[in-house]
Amino acid sequence: MSVCIIGDVMMHARQLQYDHSHFFDDLRPLLSGADLAIANAEFTLAGPPYTGYPAFSAPDSYLRSILDAGVDVLLTANNHILDKGSKGMERTLKQYGLFAGSGLDSAQYRRNNPLIVNVKGVRIALVNFTYGTNMGASSEFPKVSRMKKEEVSAQMRRAREFADFVLVLPHWGEEYKLLHNETQRQWAEWLVKEGADAIVGAHPHVVQDTARIAGVPVVYSLGNAVSNMSAVNTRLELAVVLKFVLHKGSRQKALLGPELHFLWCTLPGRKTDSYRTVLVEEQKGRRGEWMDVDDYDNMIQTLDRVKRITGIE
Secondary structure, eight states: OEEEEEEEEOOOTGGGGSOGGGTTGGGHHHHHHSSEEEEEEOSOOOOSSOBOTTSOBOOHHHHHHHHHTTOOEEEOOSTTTTTTHHHHHHHHHHHOSEEESEESSHHHHHHHTTEEEEETTEEEEEEEEESOOSSOOSSSOSEEOBSOHHHHHHHHHHHHHHOSEEEEEEEOSOTTOSSOOHHHHHHHHHHHHTTOSEEEOBOSSSOOOEEEETTEEEEOOOOEEEOSOOSTTTTEEEEEEEEEEEETTTTEEEEEEEEEEEEEEEOTTTSSSSOEEEEHHHHTTOGGGOSSHHHHHHHHHHHHHHHHHHOOO
């Protein structure tokens, strides 16, 4: 079975002015084509008034657009989940279906951390945690999964016990840095020893380098999936596809990939009249189709720069 993971799905103030139902049109084949699709939901559904950075609250209809594009599971352990306080987080989680990284109460928290999904008879544990949150919680619950080794280790033990594969999805690292830092490296090595089969991170808002640790693939940061960011490198991102193989008779298992697909978030007036995240590989050689050909050039230049610095092929 295959898993597709995309990075930070954001809703800045300017994005609120546009029809979000088409943000993911170009990603739909990739997301819906996977047996399981995962996205980092870096916003809340705290209700009106809707707001962008620094305290996000998106309309409920945004969730429907994300799910309609093919996303199955949302990652909620990130620094923005408590932007509107505990009440905002509670309302958000009540809107979601499958999610990892948090819980409304002790029973749900344990059930979702790790979240174990069974697809095609393959059980995959999703372990999602964050280095911290921008706002504090006013009560014990709803609770966010934190980057604390004792708590994460407990999740990893349950993951190894009940799942065939363990996919770790940390919210970590330094914003806007194309290379991982020492803390990420140390945590990645520790997670591999704890039984991770693959590690795919988020938070820096840019693509970071990749590695293999004892054969385990590590993608340190996916970057943004959709946002209004325009700072250097923040509009290039990755979608990761992992293929999990389980031979039922012998219980032998294998992990194929990762396949890395570069994405580019186009802003209004660049490719279309709205926001649209496109696959770079599908856009190469189609410069004349862009409303703003300079943005096509920006995409190619950013791709070359990021690949050179990160070493990603």
